[in-house]
Amino acid sequence: MPHEPSGLRPPIQRAAVKRCPACDNTQPVEQFSTTSHGRPSGSCKPCRQQAARLSARRRQAAIRLLIAFHPEEYQALLRLVRGGSQPRLRERGVGDAA
Numbered sequence: 363m364p365h366e367p368s369g370l371r372p373p374i375q376r377a378a379v380k381r382c383p384a385c386d387n388t389q390p391v392e393q394f395s396t397t398s399h400g401r402p403s404g405s406c407k408p409c410r411q412q413a414a415r416l417s418a419r420r421r422q423a424a425i426r427l428l429i430a431f432h433p434e435e436y437q438a439l440l441r442l443v444r445g446g447s448q449p450r451l452r453e454r455g456v457g458d459a460a
């Protein structure tokens with residue numbers, strides 16, 4: 363038989379690879395998340411995780427600063443989400459200074 367099946371795959375069926383622009387590594391597409399459009403995402407999973415961690419740290423730092431600059435508003439909002447009284451957001455230097 364001239365066309366005996368063998369364990370060798372034709373080269374056209376080899377695994378698809380993609381280059382990650384963040385780490386510049388070419389990897390199998392399985393190393394990339396799938397977007398909502400069904401395509402592999404721009405960066406590989408480890409790079410996306412690293413970017414997400416960095417983004418979360420920056421957001422936490424910004425929130426800490428926001429709380430430090432507006433402690434009364436933070437406490438009022440905290441009471442609100444805990445089911446306490448309505449927040450009293452007031453402007454400084456305006457209104458009923460007693």
Ligand SMILES: [Zn+2]
Pocket residue numbers: 382383384385386387405406407408409410
């Ligand atoms: Zn990468």
